[in-house]
Amino acid sequence: MHGLRAWRAAICFLSVCAQVLPASSRVLYRPAAGNRPPQISIKGEIVQADLDAFTAIAGTARTDAATFIAGRGKGTTSPGMGSVNVTLDSLGGNVFVAMSMGRIIRTYAFATRVELGARCVSACVYLLAAGQGRYVGGRVGVHRPHLQNDGVTSARATKAQYAGVNAQARQYLEEMGLPTSLHDRMMQTPSDRVTWLSAHDLSTYRLTTMIPPSPRPAVP
Template identity: 65%
Template sequence: MQRLKIWRTSTLLLSAYACFLPAAASVVYRPAAGNRPPQISIKGDLVQTDIETFATIAETARQDAATFMPNGLVNVTLDSRGGNIWVAMSIGRIIRKYSFMTRVEVGASCVSACVYLLAAGEGRYVGGRVGIHRPYLPNDGVTSARAKKAQYEGINAQTRQYLEEMGLPKSLHERMMRTPPDGVNWLSAQELSAFGLTKMIPPPPKPASLGPPVTGSP
């Protein structure tokens, strides 16, 4: 009876612990079909395991896109409250490496760390909502004011460098850092444009017309 009670207690504790473990984001790939290019959708909070998942899917999408159309278009659709900022920047660099497009469709939201994914798109479309704030400091047991200050300065420097790497203005990072981590600054259409978070890529130019054939005199 005692062993059964211990087993039940352990099971309950493990179940309770599992409830607090962050679930990986849903990363789903849809191959090209008809006139629709390949699409990768990211939904949910970003965690460490999402990097490898996305990298594998991204390579498949890149190869698929190369056979679908000459410019190799791949859309990455986003609907996420954020998550691990280091994961977001790692995935963002993969997005930029392959020149994927990023999209926040109507009805979707891209908040917090998700914005670093949006920023990575070679082209960026926003039909939904985008919200920014200052990143959370990691909950890693650091308590001293000096250590917290060092953490903050490190996050500040690396996020600023990342956004500059993606070609976005310093004003976006400044606005992020002015917004408390427990709040959200929802960006207007004008702000999205000013911060460079909407960037449409024009279609590839059509081949120049050669004109009517020239015939010789009879």
């Protein structure tokens, strides 16, 4: 009986930890192989620690992509692919981290992709928006940025902070060449809800610019 109580206590402790500790996204790298260019995968919550990891991996991917392109010549990648693909599957996280990572994506002219079965929500959309080419086969959802209430900051200061986030997010999307109507759509959705964008929405907001790759022929 004592062992059972101890086991239950351990399960309870782990459950509390899972709720309290921030879950870092997984920034993974896959080198070029065959006619596939380098790929960076970003999964999970976007947190501050991811910026350093992504910066290092992006530099490696950029160097590998130059070798990949030089060795195969232009136009040798599959349709709907970029020189470096950044695949996204995230429900969001820190908006400022996402915008910093997005600026690296744009500086290096990486392509961004939300593959079939993946979701890109909230702050993740700022990563998608940064792609030199953008492909969406999964789902994309938006809402207004969320600010944590620390219980200390006054209502007036919180309002000022939110206005600052709002202005920076709008400026970022304009910097990425996307219409301000996307920002307006985000602001219309409360931070505890999600507006899922239709194929028409994605086209209107210019979140899709790449032709999807042709399906592979069936093996006889």
